[in-house]
Amino acid sequence: MPSKIICVGRNYPAHAEELGNDVPEEPLLFLKPPSSIIGDGDQIVIPDGVGEVHYEGEIGVRISESGRHISEENAWTFVDGIMPVNDVTARQVQRAENQWFKGKGFDTFCPLGDVFPSTLDEFEELVLVTRVNGHERQKGMVSEMIFAVPFLIAYISRVVTLERGDIVVTGTPAGVGNLSIGDIVEVELIGRSILRNSVVGESVNG
Ligand code: ZN
Numbered sequence: 079m080p081s082k083i084i085c086v087g088r089n090y091p092a093h094a095e096e097l098g099n100d101v102p103e104e105p106l107l108f109l110k111p112p113s114s115i116i117g118d119g120d121q122i123v124i125p126d127g128v129g130e131v132h133y134e135g136e137i138g139v140r141i142s143e144s145g146r147h148i149s150e151e152n153a154w155t156f157v158d159g160i161m162p163v164n165d166v167t168a169r170q171v172q173r174a175e176n177q178w179f180k181g182k183g184f185d186t187f188c189p190l191g192d193v194f195p196s197t198l199d200e201f202e203e204l205v206l207v208t209r210v211n212g213h214e215r216q217k218g219m220v221s222e223m224i225f226a227v228p229f230l231i232a233y234i235s236r237v238v239t240l241e242r243g244d245i246v247v248t249g250t251p252a253g254v255g256n257l258s259i260g261d262i263v264e265v266e267l268i269g270r271s272i273l274r275n276s277v278v279g280e281s282v283n284g
Contacts, residue, residue, distance in 0.1 A: 089223050140157065
């Protein structure tokens with residue numbers, strides 16, 4: 079279990095634009111609580127009365143050892159694996175907040191896929207696709223990111239000590255949209271790993 083999940087907002091220009099936001103000059107960081115984690119095949123539970131809920135297909139990077147003031151040059155040596163992530167977001171709740179604790183933090187709102195090793199070169203070639211009920215909704219390339227991952231790790235480690243097992247979630251490409259009860263959502267890192275979750279309403283689970 080990670081001590082923290084650090085997410086990057088608006089790290090793809092086309093996604094910042096689609097929600098009417100400017101491209102940030104510095105990384106926009108927020109946290110998802112470890113209690114929001116579920117695994118591949120688990121159910122995303124939409125709480126009653128939260129309104130619109132969106133998928134955000136993303137790539138997570140897992141930290142291998144404790145580090146503070148990590149240099150950009152050494153940053154990838156602190157990564158021992160990557161995974162598909164769905165940064166599930168209650169969009170109306172988020173829009174009503176200055177901080178995104180509720181909109182991003184509900185139980186089950188952080189599905190994580192299986193971790194696999196990757197060199198930085200392999201990582202930079204990755205393509206991310208999100209599908210809902212088999213239909214492609216998002217397609218993004220790591221090369222489109224505004225802030226590259228080594229820079230992000232260095233930047234974040236000037237704020238907090240990154241601990242073994244922590245996850246940095248690197249932002250979503252354009253094409254975010256609704257999840258409804260009964261949907262199946264997939265985040266695939268093409269050729270490497272697929273994260274698949276079904277969506278249920280809170281009352282279904284009692
Ligand atoms: Zn996100």
